[in-house]
Amino acid sequence: MAVKTFGTEVLTSADTNTYLANSGLVYVKSQTVGTTVSSVTVSSAFSTDYDNYRIIYTGGISSATAQLSMTLGSTASNYYNSIIYCLYSTGAVLGIGNNNAASWTYIGYGSTATVMVSCDLFQPFLTKNTLMSSPHVQFAGGVGGTNQGILIDTTSYTSFTLTPTSGTLTGGTITVYGYRKA
Amino acid sequence: MTRPNIQIDDEVREMTEEEYEALLATGWTEGTDDN
Numbered sequence: 001m002a003v004k005t006f007g008t009e010v011l012t013s014a015d016t017n018t019y020l021a022n023s024g025l026v027y028v029k030s031q032t033v034g035t036t037v038s039s040v041t042v043s044s045a046f047s048t049d050y051d052n053y054r055i056i057y058t059g060g061i062s063s064a065t066a067q068l069s070m071t072l073g074s075t076a077s078n079y080y081n082s083i084i085y086c087l088y089s090t091g092a093v094l095g096i097g098n099n100n101a102a103s104w105t106y107i108g109y110g111s112t113a114t115v116m117v118s119c120d121l122f123q124p125f126l127t128k129n130t131l132m133s134s135p136h137v138q139f140a141g142g143v144g145g146t147n148q149g150i151l152i153d154t155t156s157y158t159s160f161t162l163t164p165t166s167g168t169l170t171g172g173t174i175t176v177y178g179y180r181k182a
Numbered sequence: 183m184t185r186p187n188i189q190i191d192d193e194v195r196e197m198t199e200e201e202y203e204a205l206l207a208t209g210w211t212e213g214t215d216d217n
Contacts, residue, residue, distance in 0.1 A: 034194035038186035038205055064213025102208065163205075166213025168186050 025054060025177040033060050036168040041161040042176065046125040050178025053124065057117035057162065060172025062110025065140045066164035068117055069103040070132070072124060072157040076102045080152065083136060085145025094143075103163070104149045109138035110164055115172055117162065124157040 004015070028050070031042045046053060057068075071079070083096040083106045098105045108117030119134035132149040162174070185197040186205070197205065 031191065034187065034189045036187050037189040037194055038197065038210065039188050041190040043191050064211075066213060069208075163208070163210070164213075165209065166211045 022180065024180055026050070026180055028053070028176040028178050030173050030175040033057070033169055033172050033174060035170045036063065037170070038168050039161050039163040040169065040174065041159055042174055043159040045160060045176045046121075046158050048125060051123050051126060051181060052179040053121045054177040054179070055117060055119045055121065055160070055174065056177070057108060057115060057174040058172055060110070060115040060169055061112055062115055062164055062167050062169055063112065064110075064164075064167030065112075066110045066166040067106050067138075068108035068110060068115070069105050069163050069165065070107040070119065071103045071161045071163070072130060072151060073155060073159055075151065075153060075155060075157075078152040079104045079149065081105060081132065081147055081149025083145050083147045085136060085143045088142045088144065098149070100152075104132055104147075104151070105165075106136050106147050107132075107134055107162070109136065109140075110167075110169060111138075111140060113139070115169060117174070121160075124160075127154045127156050129154065130157065 029045060033040055079101045081098045081104045084093065086093050107119055108115065116137055119132060122131040124130045130151040134147045136147050137144045185202045187194050188197045188201055
């Protein structure tokens with residue numbers, strides 16, 4: 001889409017529709033999280049419409065301090081990811097590896113005060129390896145970091161599941177966006 | 183003991199015994215809060 005600069009004129013419906021249709025991130029769906037759930041599966045999240053996705057979960061709480069893990073479809077193996085994190089207090093850098101595991105770990109964080117997931121997934125619907133990238137922000141332990149991973153299979157996925165390592169999740173909204181292809 | 187709930191899209195229900203055992207096998211605990 002050619003860049004068009006507006007001055008003081010009133011936007012036409014055609015211009016407005018063009019810009020709406022060409023936004024970078026396009027809303028796909030959202031899922032309100034229920035009460036005291038130990039996992040949330042979001043179906044029909046990925047399709048041929050987009051290759052890459054952003055998943056956001058905020059507004060909820062966890063009954064316990066927990067890390068959130070993610071699985072795709074019913075796959076429970078071949079997840080690899082590494083977390084590089086830093087102590088707020090000292091700046092010391094540490095790392096965690098997750099090698100051929102049953103899920104991607106540290107996708108998000110939950111406590112009785114907050115819950116947060118911000119995760120990019122690359123080509124989950126394509127019959128290629130799915131890659132993941134997400135920031136990791138938490139208060140417990142005084143650390144924040146970054147998380148990168150890959151799922152070594154060529155399954156085409158349409159759904160994902162978030163699971164806390166401890167306790168249950170209540171409330172908030174999981175929203176899925178697609179990265180516009182062109 | 184009441185098993186935790188599981189959510190699939192808009193459906194929220196109590197886990198089956200089988201699902202709960204699978205959850206426990208992942209290392210899941212009821213946990214404590216450190217905020």
